[in-house]
Amino acid sequence: DTEVTQTPKHLVMGMTNKKSLKCEQHMGHRAMYWYKQKAKKPPELMFVYSYEKLSINESVPSRFSPECPNSSLLNLHLHALQPEDSALYLCASRPPESRSAEAFFGQGTRLTVV
Amino acid sequence: GNSVTQMEGPVTLSEEAFLTINCTYTATGYPSLFWYVQYPGEGLQLLLKATKADDKGSNKGFEATYRKETTSFHLEKGSVQVSDSAVYFCALSPTGGGNKLTFGTGTQLKVEL
Numbered sequence: 611d612t613e614v615t616q617t618p619k620h621l622v623m624g625m626t627n628k629k630s631l632k633c634e635q636h637m638g639h640r641a642m643y644w645y646k647q648k649a650k651k652p653p654e655l656m657f658v659y660s661y662e663k664l665s666i667n668e669s670v671p672s673r674f675s676p677e678c679p680n681s682s683l684l685n686l687h688l689h690a691l692q693p694e695d696s697a698l699y700l701c702a703s704r705p706p707e708s709r710s711a712e713a714f715f716g717q718g719t720r721l722t723v724v
Numbered sequence: 725g726n727s728v729t730q731m732e733g734p735v736t737l738s739e740e741a742f743l744t745i746n747c748t749y750t751a752t753g754y755p756s757l758f759w760y761v762q763y764p765g766e767g768l769q770l771l772l773k774a775t776k777a778d779d780k781g782s783n784k785g786f787e788a789t790y791r792k793e794t795t796s797f798h799l800e801k802g803s804v805q806v807s808d809s810a811v812y813f814c815a816l817s818p819t820g821g822g823n824k825l826t827f828g829t830g831t832q833l834k835v836e837l
Contacts, residue, residue, distance in 0.1 A: 614767075641823050652813055652827040653768070660823055700767055707821040710756045710775040715767035 611636050616701050616716035624724055625691060631719045633684040633701030641665075641706035642684040643713065644676060647698040659684060660706045691723045726751040728814050730828035737804055737835050745799040745812055745831045747788075753819030757781075757790055757797040760813045762830075768813065771799075804835045 614635045623629050633642065640661050645653035658666035659678040673695075675687040684701055698720055704713040731746040749755065756775045760768040772781030777792035786801045797814060814828040 616767075643823075650811075650830075650832070652830050655824065658823045665823060702768075704823075706823060709817050709819060709821045710773075711817075712758055712770045712773055713768075713825055715760075715769070717767045720765075 612714060614701055614703055614714050614716035616699075616719050618719060619717065620720045620722075622722045622724060623688065623691065625693075627691075628687070628689045630688065631686040631699055631701075631721075633686075633716055634682055635703045635714065636682055637703060637714065638681075639703035639705055639714070640681060641704050642678060643700075643702040643704075644674075644684070644686050645700040645702065647700055647718070653700055657686075688721075691721075693723050696721055696723045726755070726816060726818055726824075726826045728816055728826055728828035730812075730814050730831050733811075733830070733832040735831060735833050737833070739806055739835055739837055740803045741835075743799070743801040743804045743808075743833070745814075745833070747797045747799065747814035747828060749795050749797065749814075749816050751795075751816055751818055751826075754792070755816040755818050757788070758815040758817070758825075759786070759788055759797070759799050760815060760827075762811045762813065764810070771812070804833070806835045806837060809833055809835045 644656040647653045657676040677685040698718045701716040702713040705711045727750045758773045759771040772783045774781040774790035780789045
């Protein structure tokens with residue numbers, strides 16, 4: 611199984627809502643990532659978990675809150691978002707600290723903040 | 725710091741034309757290099773990779789050779805198809821490992837009949 615599964619595929623939320631994005635992989639990868647991608651731009655790194663501990667936070671606003679409950683799951687909790695947070699949110703996984711291993715990406719969650 | 729530079733797009737080609745998308749990088753030592761492809765509305769998929777100098781990665785008719793002397797990893801395909809229309813990202817993983825991937829800005833390819 612070489613899949614990274616993200617749910618939901620699409621999400622529309624109001625600025626006062628609380629929602630969560632979910633990501634799951636069963637490849638035994640102990641590094642998991644959240645990226646944000648705007649249209650016609652490359653993915654921007656948000657967070658990295660390594661062995662279930664947050665190892666990189668790219669100065670992301672606190673309205674985004676990541677969580678890694680176990681080695682297969684990664685969540686991104688959303689609260690009080692702004693319309694400019696509308697984007698494609700991508701989850702990825704790879705073996706940690708590996709120079710040569712590729713990252714496997716999910717299909718993404720298309721988030722619209724209204 | 726590490727960086728990846730790709731040619732600006734969009735690149736528009738006729739079917740069966742030859743494709744080159746240029747990618748150069750800045751990094752110390754011997755990073756690993758990747759090409760990812762993103763089809764409309766989807767996530768990124770690995771297209772090919774190379775982990776040391778002079779390695780050639782290949783997949784689905786696409787090829788790229790890791791050139792240390794020119795710090796380049798140009799993507800080529802001899803005959804493109806309409807189905808190759810997508811955005812292509814060059815990326816690197818640094819020499820010392822670590823969990824960051826550095827992406828180029830992406831090049832959109834449009835293939836027309």
